[in-house]
Amino acid sequence: MNRKHILIVGGTGMLAELTSYLAIEQDVTVIGRDKEKMASIVQRNPETCHPLIVDYREEEALSNALQRAVKQRGPFDRVIAWVHRGSGRAMQLILNHSENSEVIHILGSRANPEYEKRCLCLNAQQTYRQVQLGEMHEMASVRWLTHDEIVKGVLDAMQNQDDYRLIGTRKDDVNVHSRND
Numbered sequence: 001m002n003r004k005h006i007l008i009v010g011g012t013g014m015l016a017e018l019t020s021y022l023a024i025e026q027d028v029t030v031i032g033r034d035k036e037k038m039a040s041i042v043q044r045n046p047e048t049c050h051p052l053i054v055d056y057r058e059e060e061a062l063s064n065a066l067q068r069a070v071k072q073r074g075p076f077d078r079v080i081a082w083v084h085r086g087s088g089r090a091m092q093l094i095l096n097h098s099e100n101s102e103v104i105h106i107l108g109s110r111a112n113p114e115y116e117k118r119c120l121c122l123n124a125q126q127t128y129r130q131v132q133l134g135e136m137h138e139m140a141s142v143r144w145l146t147h148d149e150i151v152k153g154v155l156d157a158m159q160n161q162d163d164y165r166l167i168g169t170r171k172d173d174v175n176v177h178s179r180n181d
């Protein structure tokens, strides 16, 4: 089987189940800082899940780590990036090392998707998609998404090739929305 190379940035937190699921059939490189958290994810698929322990706010360390991963396993076919806001050039550096990839940029609920996209330099060979985390309205209360809901929403967005998907709801929205721009 021709395995793809997938990069998951922040793949040891709320995306951990996505990391493990994709590593069943693909080579998955995972970025995180905490060695114990990383080890617990890698041991589920030790042959195909490859750790990159790096702080993505450290530009040189991030660039070197991404270069190393590409050299070892080939270019990234797909990138799933959950990068905290205020992390400097991290997202741009990830894009710079993913020239021919399908990139899924995961945004928190407070992010402005158009602004986030405008801030980035994309190249013509790259596909850039956004998945935004919303909230869940249940009866009279509002709660954050569960990790399962987030993982399912990201997988759905990948399968449907949505340019933008909101998981959950925002204000008066109901259910999962997708928009192809």
Ligand SMILES: NC(=O)c1ccc[n+]([C@@H]2O[C@H](COP(=O)([O-])OP(=O)(O)OC[C@H]3O[C@@H](n4cnc5c(N)ncnc54)[C@H](OP(=O)(O)O)[C@@H]3O)[C@@H](O)[C@H]2O)c1
Residues within 6 Å of the ligand: 009, 010, 011, 012, 013, 014, 015, 031, 032, 033, 034, 035, 037, 038, 054, 055, 056, 057, 082, 084, 107, 108, 109, 110, 133, 134, 135, 144, 145, 146, 147
């Ligand atoms: N609805 C929303 O909009 C929304 C938004 C944000 C969060 N949440 C909820 O809040 C919970 C906690 O959020 P969270 O942001 O802590 O997400 P998380 O996905 O649980 O953890 C963040 C991930 O990014 C990695 N990471 C963070 N900073 C990093 C850095 N500087 N360099 C490299 N890797 C880094 C972490 O690994 P290390 O810890 O090893 O560094 C981890 O894998 C989530 O479980 C989610 O359910 C909801």
